Amino acid sequence: MNGQDVLVVIPTLNEEARIEEVCRQLRAGLPGDRGTRIVVVDGGSTDRTRELVRTLAAEQANLHLLDNPKRLQSAAINLAAQNAHPNEAFLVRADAHTDYPPGFVASVVAQFRRPDIDAIVVPMDSVGSTCKARAIAWVSDTPIGSGGSAHRGGSRSGFVDHGHHAGWRMSLFKAVGGYDETFRHNEDAELDCRINAHGGRIWLDADIRLIYHVRTSFAGLFRQYRNYGRGRSRTVRRHPGSMRLRQIAVPLAMTANALALMVAVVEPATLVIPVVYVACLGLASCYVAWLRRSACGLLSGFAAFTMHAAWSVGFLEGLLTIRERPWRGAQH
Numbered sequence: 001m002n003g004q005d006v007l008v009v010i011p012t013l014n015e016e017a018r019i020e021e022v023c024r025q026l027r028a029g030l031p032g033d034r035g036t037r038i039v040v041v042d043g044g045s046t047d048r049t050r051e052l053v054r055t056l057a058a059e060q061a062n063l064h065l066l067d068n069p070k071r072l073q074s075a076a077i078n079l080a081a082q083n084a085h086p087n088e089a090f091l092v093r094a095d096a097h098t099d100y101p102p103g104f105v106a107s108v109v110a111q112f113r114r115p116d117i118d119a120i121v122v123p124m125d126s127v128g129s130t131c132k133a134r135a136i137a138w139v140s141d142t143p144i145g146s147g148g149s150a151h152r153g154g155s156r157s158g159f160v161d162h163g164h165h166a167g168w169r170m171s172l173f174k175a176v177g178g179y180d181e182t183f184r185h186n187e188d189a190e191l192d193c194r195i196n197a198h199g200g201r202i203w204l205d206a207d208i209r210l211i212y213h214v215r216t217s218f219a220g221l222f223r224q225y226r227n228y229g230r231g232r233s234r235t236v237r238r239h240p241g242s243m244r245l246r247q248i249a250v251p252l253a254m255t256a257n258a259l260a261l262m263v264a265v266v267e268p269a270t271l272v273i274p275v276v277y278v279a280c281l282g283l284a285s286c287y288v289a290w291l292r293r294s295a296c297g298l299l300s301g302f303a304a305f306t307m308h309a310a311w312s313v314g315f316l317e318g319l320l321t322i323r324e325r326p327w328r329g330a331q332h
Contacts (some may be wrong), residue, residue, distance in 0.1 A: 005035040006109055007088040007170070011068065011076035013043040014051075015096035019052055022096050029103030029299065036105060037088065038063045039080050043071035073189045074179035081173055092167040099211035108167040108209045118172045118200035119192075121163025123155070124212040133216045135299035138292055140214060144284050144304050157206040161242070162192040166208065171254070172200050186231025193239035197329065221303065222310040229314025232324065237324040247315075253277065254312040281305055 008026055012019060023038065030036045042065060050065060057063045066083070068076045073095075081091055090109050094100065101107075108120050124138035131207045139145040165188050176194045179187045192202060215221045229251075235245040260273040281301035289297030 005037070005082050005085065005087045006031060006090045006092060006105060007080060007209040008036060008038045008092045008094060008105055009075040009080040010038065010040045010094045010096060011043070012040055012045060012049050012096050014045045014047045014049060015070060016045070016048040016052060018096045019049050019054065022094060022098070022100065023053075023056055023060075025100040025102070026094055026105060027060070029106050031106040031109050034090075034109065035087070036062060037085070039066050040064070040066045041066045041076035041080050043068040043076065051123065056221045065221050072181060072184065074183065075181045078178040078181065081170065081178055082115055084170060086282045089170050090167060091170045091173050093165050096286035097213050099213075101209065104210075107205070111203060112167075112169060114203075115167055116201055117203045118169050119165075119195055119202045120167040120208075120209055121160065121202055121204050122166045122208045123204070123206055124164050124210050126212050126214050126217065128214050131294075132218070132299060132303075133214055134292075134294070134296045135213045135288070136218075136221055136303045138297060139303045140307075141286065142284070142288070144280075145300075145307055152192070153225050155206050157204055160202055160204045161196060162189050163189075163202065163204045164188070164210070166205075172198070176200070183231060183234065185227040186235050189232070189242065190235045190238065193235065193242050197239075197327075218303065218306050221306050225307045225310035226314035226317075229311040229316075230318035231314075232311075233315045233318025234322055237319075238327045240326060250308050251312040251315050253317075254308055280294065 010019075010026070019040065023040075026038060038060075040049075040063070042050055042053070044067075052230060053063070053065045057065060066080060068079055070076075070079075077091075077093060084091070090112060092105050092108050092166075094104075108122075111117055111120050126140040128134040128137040172195065176191070176198050179191050181187075183190050195202060215224055232247060237246070257274045257277055260270040263270045282303055284304060285298045285301035287297075289295060289299040291297070
């Protein structure tokens with residue numbers, strides 16, 4: 001124990017299909033100069049997740065199981081941090097639906113050798129196992145799907161305002177209050193806003209890349225992005241300066257399409273708006289199909305439409321149904 005140990009946290013809920021593999025991946029190439037503890041924080045799984053973790057823990061002294069009564073992922077990370085050992089200076093987050101490269105934990109922690117880095121985020125490369133899922137994955141990592149987010153398939157390292165969470169200095173995570181557990185979605189972006197306000201600096205390391213398994217159905221994709229939109233509607237009102245053009249452009253464009261279709265009954269010329277939008281989606285589908293050399297890419301335009309529509313519905317729904325006040329710092 002040297003006061004520079006690492007706590008790795010894996011939130012789970014019914015992850016029997018992936019938990020063993022994720023634990024194996026995270027144990028590969030652990031930082032040799034530091035002690036590392038891996039904690040699976042389970043939200044009450046009803047499948048074999050807990051049984052599998054207990055079996056692994058009996059063989060691996062640094063693996064532990066912790067109960068998460070609140071069930072939320074954000075609560076799982078907070079709970080683990082609250083129960084961290086005094087010597088655990090670095091907090092690394094992992095998710096059961098993601099593939100991790102060998103040495104992931106060591107690579108994340110190594111970045112903290114730079115004193116100007118307080119939090120690490122990494123790019124996600126989306127993949128799918130079916131034709132539909134591959135189309136979703138391919139378009140997710142393009143500007144039409146992600147709006148150009150640096151952590152969605154990005155290839156350039158640098159300081160950013162937000163990204164896919166990989167690790168923090170434990171002192172910073174606790175100083176800003178951890179995740180806000182009232183956020184069921186977009187809690188990562190909300191936390192990053194408080195880190196930025198606190199003076200922390202977030203580093204996107206494009207060399208540490210994760211494989212993210214996307215939803216396999218358009219219905220599941222719609223639910224996911226609707227929740228993203230609802231969460232973002234809270235974040236931008238709590239932290240008004242966090243709104244980006246690409247985010248407001250999506251609900252504005254979808255609202256314009258809907259209004260144009262309604263007005264077209266009396267003014268057919270307004271149809272040019274949805275026609276141009278659909279044409280752009282069609283071109284995107286053809287481009288992805290050509291780029292990937294797969295007919296599955298032809299579904300990419302519909303996948304993008306699903307993301308746009310769901311995000312917009314969630315965002316507008318959140319504005320209308322969820323009350324939120326600007327953050328002043330007093331509650332954290």
